[in-house]
Amino acid sequence: MGLASRIIPCLDIDGGRVVKGVQFVDIRDAGDPVEIARRYDRAGADELTFLDITASHEQRETLVHTVEAVAAEVFIPLTVGGGIRAVADVRRMLNAGADKVAINTAAIHDPDLVRAASERFGAQCIVVAIDAKRSGGSDTEPRWEVFTHGGRKPTGIDAVDWAQQMAAAGAGELLVTSMDRDGTRIGFDNALNQAISERAGVPLIASGGVGNLQHLADGVLKGKADAVLAASIFHFGEYTIAEAKAFMAEAGIEVR
Amino acid sequence: MRIAVIDYGMGNLRSVARALEHVGAREVAVTDDPAVIAAAERVVFPGQGAVRDCMSALHQHELVEVLHQVAADRPFLGICMGMQALMTRSEENEGVEALDIFPGTVRHFGDRASAPARLKVPHMGWNRLYQLTTHPLWAGIEQDERFYFVHSYYVEPASPDIVQGESDYGGRFAAAIGAGNLFATQFHPEKSQQPGLRLLTNFLSWDGEPCS
Numbered sequence: 001m002g003l004a005s006r007i008i009p010c011l012d013i014d015g016g017r018v019v020k021g022v023q024f025v026d027i028r029d030a031g032d033p034v035e036i037a038r039r040y041d042r043a044g045a046d047e048l049t050f051l052d053i054t055a056s057h058e059q060r061e062t063l064v065h066t067v068e069a070v071a072a073e074v075f076i077p078l079t080v081g082g083g084i085r086a087v088a089d090v091r092r093m094l095n096a097g098a099d100k101v102a103i104n105t106a107a108i109h110d111p112d113l114v115r116a117a118s119e120r121f122g123a124q125c126i127v128v129a130i131d132a133k134r135s136g137g138s139d140t141e142p143r144w145e146v147f148t149h150g151g152r153k154p155t156g157i158d159a160v161d162w163a164q165q166m167a168a169a170g171a172g173e174l175l176v177t178s179m180d181r182d183g184t185r186i187g188f189d190n191a192l193n194q195a196i197s198e199r200a201g202v203p204l205i206a207s208g209g210v211g212n213l214q215h216l217a218d219g220v221l222k223g224k225a226d227a228v229l230a231a232s233i234f235h236f237g238e239y240t241i242a243e244a245k246a247f248m249a250e251a252g253i254e255v256r
Numbered sequence: 257m258r259i260a261v262i263d264y265g266m267g268n269l270r271s272v273a274r275a276l277e278h279v280g281a282r283e284v285a286v287t288d289d290p291a292v293i294a295a296a297e298r299v300v301f302p303g304q305g306a307v308r309d310c311m312s313a314l315h316q317h318e319l320v321e322v323l324h325q326v327a328a329d330r331p332f333l334g335i336c337m338g339m340q341a342l343m344t345r346s347e348e349n350e351g352v353e354a355l356d357i358f359p360g361t362v363r364h365f366g367d368r369a370s371a372p373a374r375l376k377v378p379h380m381g382w383n384r385l386y387q388l389t390t391h392p393l394w395a396g397i398e399q400d401e402r403f404y405f406v407h408s409y410y411v412e413p414a415s416p417d418i419v420q421g422e423s424d425y426g427g428r429f430a431a432a433i434g435a436g437n438l439f440a441t442q443f444h445p446e447k448s449q450q451p452g453l454r455l456l457t458n459f460l461s462w463d464g465e466p467c468s
Contacts, residue, residue: 002384002424004402041449048383072274077404099406099447108317122305124378124406172378172406175416203380227375256382256402 004218004256006046006227007233007244008205011036013052013082016062018230020235037070037078040234043241045255049102049175049229052082063098063176081129081175090117094125103174104129105148108155111169118170122124127205128171132159132192133179135248151179163196174200175229178208185211185232193223206231213239213247220253258458260296264313266303266337275446276300279457290322299326302446303337307362307409308349310337314468315407320355322368327357327438329465334440336407339433342409342440354396358433359411371426378408379425385432385443386422391466393439393458394421403443405431410442437464 011018017031029035038050048140058082067080077204080093081102090101106116107128115156131151137143144159163174176196178189188206197204206225210216210233219228233239245255261273263286273284285292293299301323303310314320326332327342334342346352346362354362365377382402387394403423412428413419420439421432432441439459445452 002402004303006381007281009301071271071276075271075275075278075447075449076452077406077444095270097270097274119306120309123408124304124380172408173380201374203378224349226381 004254005225005248007216007241007248007255008047008049008079009045010041010049010051010229010231011235012231013050013063014054015059015065016066019053020231024097033066034069034073037074040089040241041074041076044245044256045241047077047079047227048074049079049081051102052080053184054083056078062093064126067096067098069095079127079175081127085113087113087117087120090121090126091231094121100125100127100173102127102129104131107166108146108148108157111165114166114169114171116170123170123172123202127170127173127175128163128166129175129177130159130163130196131177132189133160133180134189134192142191144189144195146156147179151182159192160195160199160227167194167200167202171202173203173205175205181205181209184209187211187215188219188223188225188228190218190223193219194227197222197224197226203227213244216244217248217251217253220248221251258285258296259298259300260293260326260467261286261300261302262293262319262338263288264303264317265309266305266310266313269302271337272300272302272446275453275456276460279453279460281460286356288317288319290318293319293322293326293416294313296330298324298331298333299342300333300335301338301440302335303341304406305337306349307337307340307346307352307354310341311352311354314341314355321344323355324357327355331459331462333459334438335446337422339440339442340409340411342433342438343413346409357438358411358413358418358435359415360411364406364408364409365425368426372458376398378406378461379410380406382404382448383423383425383426383443386428387420388422390418391420391434392462393434393437393455395452395458397451403431403441403448403452405443407409407442434466436466
C-alpha cells in the first residue's frame, strides 16, 4: 500500500499571530502565520493545523483573514480549529481556504452540528477533536473520558464510544489529544489512540505528549495513528520535518 | 487566457483558483454563469462533498448543458468530485445519475472486496500515483510521485483505456482518467504541493490533445 503516514505541525493562533513562538534559525517574523506556514510547507510538512486560542469574537474575524493569507501561498492541506460552533462557522473557514475544520467542544453540546456540517460539506472536511483523559478501568482495559475547555471540564462521556459516535455522525477524521500527556513530552497515549483507531473506521491524528522522534514512530506503530501532530519539537528547532521523516522511514513507516 | 473554475456551491473552490493563479494563470473566473463558462478557453471542474448535492446544485445552477458543451471541445480538468460527476452514475446516496460524460460507476471504498482488511474511509493523505500513460499533464512529474487524496468513493470506468494513472488503497483504483481534451484527477493537485502545481502548470499550456 502506498498511503504515507502524515506529519502535521500544529500552530496556536491568537489574534492572527502565532503564539508560543516558533524558533526557526533565520525566520524574519516568528509570529507571522504565513511565513511559518510557508517554512513548514517547504520543509515537507504533510499538512498544517491552526488552532485558534482566541477568546474574543473580534479576533475570530482576524483568523478568517489569516486563513485566507496562508491558503493563498501554501498548497498543502490546512485544518483550522477553535471556536467552531455552527455550520456557518464551518462555511466561513472553508470559504477562507481551510480544507478541514476541527470541531471540539461544540460537538459535545450539539452533536447534530457534526452531522449537519458533514452532510452539507462532506465528511472529508469535518474533523472532530477529542480531548481525553484516563478515567480508570484496569491496566489491561483502561478507560478514558472526554474533557472540554482545554481539559478542565469533564463530560462523563467515554472517549472510545464518543469517537465511534462521531465517526458515525459524519466526522471524516478524529484528532485525539491525550490531556494526560499534553505538554509532558513523554509520548502519545498509544493505548488510547489504538483503542479508537481500531474501532472508529476513520483516520486518526494522534496528539499530545511528543518529546522526541521515537514518540512519532510509536504513534504510528503502537498507537495505529494515521497522522501524528506535534508542536514544540518542530517549533523550537529540536528536529526538522526531514529528520522526523527519515527516522520514521528507518522504523519501517511509509512517509512522503 | 480565460479559465473558468466552475462554482456550484460545493466547498473550497478558491483554493483551486489561487493555485492556478500561483502558477501563472491570468483571468481566472470562479463562476456559475453558463455564458462565462461557455466563453472560457479552459475549464476546471472542482468539487467536494456528496454527489447528490453536487448533481442537484449543477441542475439548480443550470450548468449541466454547458458542462456537456465545454467538455466536448476544450481543455477540461475535473478534480475529485469533479471527476466522479463525469461518470454515468454513483452508488453514493442510494444511487445518483451523474453527467455520463465517461461511461462508468462511482463506488464506495468500504465495499472493496480486494481490500485485505477493513479500510479506513475516507482515503486521506499522500499516496503514490502510478502513471500509466505519457499524457502531457504528467510532463515533468516523476513516476510514483505522491499526491494528496481525500475521498470515500472512487471511479470505476467502463473502459480501462481512459485510465491515465492509478493509486493503491486496498487494491488499485483509477486516480486519473482522461480522453481527448478531458482530464480528471481523484487527487487534489491544488493541495499536492510541487507535483500538484506542476500538473496545473501543464494544464495551462495543454492544447487539449492526449499526446504531445
